Amino acid sequence: MNTDSGFNSKNDKVIYDITKFTHLDYPNHLAAIFWFSGCNMRCDYCYNKDIVFAKSGNYTFEDALDFLRSRVNLLEGVVLSGGEATLHQLQPFCQAIKALGFLIKLDTNGTNPQMMQKLLEAKLIDYIALDYKAPADKFEQITHSRKYREFSQTLDLLMASDVKFEVRTTLHADLLDEHDINSIIKDLHSRGYEQPYFIQDFRETQNNIGDLKQAKKNFDKSLLLEAKNIIWR
Numbered sequence: 481m482n483t484d485s486g487f488n489s490k491n492d493k494v495i496y497d498i499t500k501f502t503h504l505d506y507p508n509h510l511a512a513i514f515w516f517s518g519c520n521m522r523c524d525y526c527y528n529k530d531i532v533f534a535k536s537g538n539y540t541f542e543d544a545l546d547f548l549r550s551r552v553n554l555l556e557g558v559v560l561s562g563g564e565a566t567l568h569q570l571q572p573f574c575q576a577i578k579a580l581g582f583l584i585k586l587d588t589n590g591t592n593p594q595m596m597q598k599l600l601e602a603k604l605i606d607y608i609a610l611d612y613k614a615p616a617d618k619f620e621q622i623t624h625s626r627k628y629r630e631f632s633q634t635l636d637l638l639m640a641s642d643v644k645f646e647v648r649t650t651l652h653a654d655l656l657d658e659h660d661i662n663s664i665i666k667d668l669h670s671r672g673y674e675q676p677y678f679i680q681d682f683r684e685t686q687n688n689i690g691d692l693k694q695a696k697k698n699f700d701k702s703l704l705l706e707a708k709n710i711i712w713r
């Protein structure tokens with residue numbers, strides 16, 4: 481195994497799991513997914529509980545790169561997901577991935593604008609999926625973190641860059657109502673965001689953090705503001 485890449489945490493097993501193949505998670509590309517251990521949020525609807533609470537993972541950066549070396553010309557891209565990938569030292573890892581010729585998609589909750597700025601400046605990321613968890617006044621309730629300001633900074637950075645990105649919200653109708661989603665739509669509009677805004681319905685799993693069941697409240701889509709770019713998943 482090559483151990484000569486100079487990563488700060490090269491011996492740390494920061495990657496919880498590797499999905500070796502997906503054609504769903506990186507738009508229009510065949511990709512692998514690296515699931516990073518740990519998260520700085522505790523969203524009640526999160527179904528990746530084991531990953532979020534993991535103190536470490538099962539693979540080092542070098543293990544992941546070894547895997548990618550075996551997939552050159554077979555896969556086009558890599559999705560960095562989690563957990564929250566930006567809690568880890570991503571820059572040198574992304575440089576090594578790019579050197580192997582892969583595209584990189586980052587799934588993020590947007591709470592590390594400093595790292596995002598560095599990744600954008602170095603043009604290390606090709607596509608970003610940014611979670612817009614909730615409007616400012618509900619952000620802490622939904623995520624159990626006080627990170628709206630950081631999230632907002634990240635969104636500003638993405639708006640000012642030329643990187644391709646999407647914004648997405650997980651909707652559990654007992655947690656977010658039509659007024660909340662309209663607040664997000666208005667905010668995105670005021671920032672000039674015109675790309676697709678994905679709203680994905682909560683799907684009940686046995687292992688979500690808040691032990692949530694399907695929502696009891698109805699969500700009335702007809703009460704949403706007119707927005708051409710909303711896509712329901």
Ligand code: SF4
Pocket residue numbers: 519520521522523525526527528532562563564589
């Ligand atoms: S859904 Fe929330 S808790 Fe789960 S990985 Fe994403 S940001 Fe972390």
